[in-house]
Amino acid sequence: MMGFISIFLTTLIAITTHYSVQCLNELGEENCETLPSEINIIKEEYDELGRLQRTCHGEIAVNKCEGTCNSQVQPSVITPTGFLKECYCCRESFLRERVVTLSHCYDPDGMRLTNEDMHSMDIKLKEPSDCKCFKCGDFSR
16 A cells, blocks of 8 residues: 555656646746736815815826736645745836826716816826736735
8 A cells, every 4th residue: 555655646746747847838938018008096085174075087097017927836745735836926026106187076066177276186106117027925025
């Protein structure tokens, strides 16, 4: 029986190792990039007593990180699961701050604001200016 378990484990490790290498070869090059996207932003403004003064929104063009990164799983006698996982995720490597204008503003009754100082709102946001593959769960950068 002990011989069967040993052969089974050896076979399992050999199959798993082959599968891991094959997956990496099929993935090929990493493809993590900064892509344009569009988001809808809604911002509410309140007075010092907490009453809603206006609500502004707009469709804003922003960058996002998207793509694939090479990751692998290999057998390990050290880890509790029996596998060592090396996972990489496509994330921002640098953020830039910019000011955008929300051009559709409304009063608490839903009426469009047209007066000069209330018809639009400038807000700051941060967006990726560059993306690359990082080890998953690593927030120390």
